[in-house]
Amino acid sequence: MAAPRTYQFNLPTAGRPDDVMLEETWYPGIRPYWEGASSRRIYDPILGVRAVVIHATAGASSDGAVSVIRDRKASFHWLVPDENEPQHGQLVWACIPEARAAWHVRNTCSHADVWGGATKVNHWSLGIEVVNTQQASDPFSAWQVEATARIVRYCWAKYPNLKHVVSHARLDPSRRSDPGTAFDWDRFRQLVLAGNGHDVPRALAASTRATPRGKRAKKAGTSDGGCCP
């Protein structure tokens, strides 16, 4: 059985990608909430980024996940849509500017193997939420794993000191288990490190650029929140 509290790998200094395209769009209407649901980084916003933290929302919709940002309870940089949403297979949602610290890990949390056990993880990390109920009836789609890997490769290409890719569960094992046992961490790691099978050729990506900007994601009839921090 996969154990989310063990989910971690480190990015090698060799093999950093230099041409990763990310199909992302701001979540509709999110901008007014940036300042109230994130913090100014205490480290350099490029050189200070050391880790990417992988989460799952424990909810059934992107809109439910974003509600925690509107409520100023928590936040994350990207959101990966679920299978029943029109953006699935097309794009990921950008929610908080990468230059700001999103609120996805509690300030007191740390792990000895993640940047020397430093706390205040939000200030030196980026957070990705994958929409998934974490119920046995809701597997992650192959695309969700691929899209999450693509975001990490994008970050790897962009942030020269990025090293750690880690689950929320590893950083906060007493309270969190996300992204959960159903998230195929081995395949995810392979996609990040090898880059095979998910770097969309530019021409193809342009031709499939989808989904009208500003179109709101359908609500799945739930008011679930995100899992964090």
Ligand SMILES: [Zn+2]
């Ligand atoms: Zn989480």
